[in-house]
Amino acid sequence: MELPGEEEEEPDWLCPEPGGLWSHAAPGRGSSAALGAQSDHDKTVPSRSTAHRVIVHTDLDCFYAQVEMIHNPELRDKPLGVQQKYLVVTCNYEARKLGIQKCMSVRDAKEKCPELVLVNGEDLTQYREMSYKVTELLEEFSPLVERLGFDENFVDITELVEKRLAQLQRDGCSKVSVSGHVYNNQTVNLHDVMHIRLVIGSQIAAEMREAMYNRLGLTGCAGVASNKLLSKLVCGTFKPNQQTVLLPESCQDLVGSLDHVIKVPGIGYKTTKRLELLGLSSVRDLQTFSPVILEKELGVSIAQHIQKLSYGEDDSPVTSSGPPQSLSDEDSFKKCSSEVEVKKKIEELLANLLDRISKDGRKPHTIRLTIRKFSSTNKWFSRESRQCPIPSHIIQKFGTGNDDVVAPLVGILMKLFRKMIKVEMPFHLTLLSVCFSNLKALPSLTKGSMGFYLTRLSPPSNSGKKMEGVPQDQVNSCSFV
DNA sequence: TGGGGTTAT
């Protein structure tokens, strides 16, 4: 069992004391062994004790713009925006200097900066590919990598840190220095084990950013802290291409620096509105508000969750994202009002999706159609969807030829469409989306089947993740263990 | 606002 206070001993062995004693004798407490030794009973893969975790959050600088600049280096020194429909969804720092902001309309952006170069970013393919390369690179440091959108990742590096700590002891090395910024310019206390862990974390974060730059050509920020919330918040404190570590004593300053509850990741638009009705706006307001009233107003679960967030507390583990749970393709437009138009759009979306799913290698068992109806009031939130299982005889034809599946699937999607829209009445859509979900591995690799006891021959190491770009015949080739 | 994603209810 884990003893209270275990591992919270004063680490004499890390005093800047050349030639000091490196055997941690644990005087007076009899129970603590070497720090690197993990307990045997630990079944939960993430680090259990939760208090001494070391989490890195990474956030690429203006990701789409960076990818475009890698593809076309001419764009490097010009103000560049990435456009989706009539929005500039992101832009490089040249553009930001001239006043361009994320999600600015193309009209406003051109007005502010007529020299702005725009590239279309509606096709996410290259961004998605680069995004997974980043995640895979980070997985070399630790398997616990959680994606957040295309350009952010959380990495739980607790175990790596413990290894390096143990290694430091063996080497008799007494020097550890922080990489990058320390939040609040707080002084590192070499007698505090958590400080040492976080400092080692900052070195690992620097290595991650170095690897991202050297191998992928990408720059970005990193934040190091003891949980996901804090690592994400501290990540943003020094912005382009820098990193920051948060020491525990500055936690309250960090959350306190947020001027409004909506800035807390996890508290979104809706919850913020409800909090405002209660007269709460600052993070401090939320911290000091009556828990009982908050629970009555928002429900116990949300109330307790967001109040913990307001203190910078976040127990949620970093969970490996692995391959995506769903693949979708969508398109928005001014107006789509006839069934033939709808069918055309759906065919286009479906063709793209089929392409992607065959590269993924798994098979979808569920298909969903989502629409957005035009309405002047409540403009941007009225999506409706219908989904259904994909008949098994269609699923089986997925990997093989391509076009046996498109006709039946279009048929299914049009039926789903008619469940939402009475086609004899006039309608006005502004978005269509098709989604494949309930993705299952190939039958031959399904656990419990014969194929599970077979192993793939080539390629030698693809670690079962995401077999993008691997031809289907290779995926299926097996041999006995 | 785009064109994606996730989890909880």
Next chain:
DNA sequence: ATAACCC
């Protein structure tokens, strides 16, 4: 199926 959240 929707609603909330994230980018």
